[in-house]
Amino acid sequence: YINSPESPIYHKSAILHGLYEGRDALRKEKRALIVEGQMDHLSLFQFGIENVVATSGTALTIQQAKLLRRYAEHAVLIFDGDRAGMSAASRGIAPLIESGIDVRVVSLPDGQDPDTFIREHGKNALLGVVNESVPLIDFLVSWVGTLEDLTTSDGRARATHHIADLIGRVTDQTLRHLLIRDASERIGIEESVVIQSVQDAQKSPRPRRSKQQGETTVSLAEQFDPRPRQERELLIQLMTDNETADIVLEQIRPEDFTNSIYRQIAKIVQNQRNNGWSTSVAHIVDCLTDDGLARIISSLSLETGISNPDQVELPVQDYINAFHQRRIDRQIEELNRQMRNASADDQIKLMQAHKQLTLDRKAIKEGSSFSQPEVKMIGEAAEPILNDE
Numbered sequence: 001y002i003n004s005p006e007s008p009i010y011h012k013s014a015i016l017h018g019l020y021e022g023r024d025a026l027r028k029e030k031r032a033l034i035v036e037g038q039m040d041h042l043s044l045f046q047f048g049i050e051n052v053v054a055t056s057g058t059a060l061t062i063q064q065a066k067l068l069r070r071y072a073e074h075a076v077l078i079f080d081g082d083r084a085g086m087s088a089a090s091r092g093i094a095p096l097i098e099s100g101i102d103v104r105v106v107s108l109p110d111g112q113d114p115d116t117f118i119r120e121h122g123k124n125a126l127l128g129v130v131n132e133s134v135p136l137i138d139f140l141v142s143w144v145g146t147l148e149d150l151t152t153s154d155g156r157a158r159a160t161h162h163i164a165d166l167i168g169r170v171t172d173q174t175l176r177h178l179l180i181r182d183a184s185e186r187i188g189i190e191e192s193v194v195i196q197s198v199q200d201a202q203k204s205p206r207p208r209r210s211k212q213q214g215e216t217t218v219s220l221a222e223q224f225d226p227r228p229r230q231e232r233e234l235l236i237q238l239m240t241d242n243e244t245a246d247i248v249l250e251q252i253r254p255e256d257f258t259n260s261i262y263r264q265i266a267k268i269v270q271n272q273r274n275n276g277w278s279t280s281v282a283h284i285v286d287c288l289t290d291d292g293l294a295r296i297i298s299s300l301s302l303e304t305g306i307s308n309p310d311q312v313e314l315p316v317q318d319y320i321n322a323f324h325q326r327r328i329d330r331q332i333e334e335l336n337r338q339m340r341n342a343s344a345d346d347q348i349k350l351m352q353a354h355k356q357l358t359l360d361r362k363a364i365k366e367g368s369s370f371s372q373p374e375v376k377m378i379g380e381a382a383e384p385i386l387n388d389e
Contacts, residue, residue: 013061016068017041017054025050026071033130034060034068034077034092040114047123055092065095074102076133080113090143090166093136098169104133107142137182140166144187148282156189158282163187164197165298231262234319236300238269238279244316245269245279251320256327265297321364328361 018041019026026032033052035041041054051072055064068075075096079089089105096103106129108117118126134142144162149155163183170176180198184191235257238245254266268288272279277287281297288294332354339350 012056014063014067015056016064017056018045019053019067019071021045022050022052023071026053026068030072031074031076032068032072034075035114036079037113037115040078043115043118044126047118047126049118049123049126060092060095062095062098065099065101068096069099069101072101074104076104076106076130078106078108078114078130080108080111089139093140094166094169097136097166098171100171103136105136105139106130106133107139137179137186141183141186147280150187154286156187158286159187160189160194160197161285161298162282164194165201167194168198168201230319230322231257231259232300234316234323235262235265235269237316237319238266239281239284239297239300240279242273242279245273248316248320249273252323256323258326261293261296264293265300324364325361328357328364332357332361 017038022032022045029051031051033044033049035044035052035054038054038056041052044052053068077089077092077096079092089107093103093105108114108129112120114126117129140163141159144150144159147162148159150159160183167176167179167183170179176198180194181191183189184194187194234248238248249270252266254263254270257263257266268284269279272284272287277283281300285294285297288297335350335354335357339347339354342350
């Protein structure tokens with residue numbers, strides 16, 4: 001099958017794969033099993049587990065969660081057992097708790113997904129794992145434990161920051177209080193500190209959502225012009241993995257980001273790496289004095305980045321190539337503008353530059369290596385058009 005991307009006519013973020021087929025089982029069980037991929041869903045359904053839906057490989061959206069709430073009161077997130085799976089599960093929690101759905105989480109053994117697990121161990125084994133799913137707070141503490149050192153004061157403080165935003169989204173006051181109490185006990189930090197962190201998180205602006213799509217921070221305009229979304233997703237990767245950040249920053253400058261806020265964040269990430277520091281969200285936020293920017297960066301950490309975290313290099317290179325293509329497009333546009341008023345001699349130089357840029361763009365699109373010459377536009381200093389040094 002082809003896992004088509006979000007588009008103006010296919011609203012992937014508003015669809016739950018398998019909802020129609022499983023609607024009766026969902027109503028009967030009052031519990032939904034949520035998996036990532038269509039193949040995971042098909043395998044479980046073939047083995048007789050019908051109260052299952054899939055997010056089609058994307059982060060769960062608030063619109064999907066509200067749709068699911070019509071059929072089920074409880075949800076069990078079933079994701080891969082590796083760190084990427086835990087990260088994916090953490091991103092699916094916020095929309096569910098905002099919609100008033102009780103959430104539990106299953107982390108499968110490392111290296112297994114729902115499809116492989118049920119094929120190797122059978123239906124009863126999977127249902128047994130589901131019945132042993134952990135409560136929300138237990139999962140959250142385990143998750144932040146993979147991100148922070150809970151034996152240190154700084155680590156516990158950053159862990160509280162991670163959890164506070166999710167707890168702040170819980171609408172039921174009693175449940176929110178219980179989660180705060182449990183978080184305080186499990187992390188080892190004063191309950192009053194957790195309460196203050198939750199209150200601060202509730203005051204923070206949340207990423208906007210398209211009313212039509214329901215997908216976090218993705219508007220209809222962004223679907224036609226994907227640059228803001230691509231820049232955001234690449235930023236998420238920069239703050240997920242130091243090695244990825246180094247690879248990207250060798251090829252892309254912060255100035256290449258068209259969004260001013262993302263440009264500012266990219267400069268911060270670059271500064272972190274120049275000093276040999278980690279680019280994780282927790283470390284960046286800890287160094288910031290701008291609370292507004294810290295909240296924006298924290299909200300980015302709750303979103304999905306490149307869809308397959310286990311194959312980072314190819315998607316990252318795709319985003320890098322897209323940045324290069326846009327830079328070349330801007331240069332071509334400027335050349336076209338200058339050619340309209342250029343002298344005959346200058347037009348020849350401009351056409352040579354235009355040809356080189358077109359070849360470079362083609363090389364990027366075809367996945368070939370290229371070495372782009374520096375392009376200097378005609379200006380007051382009458383600089384040469386091409387510099388192949």
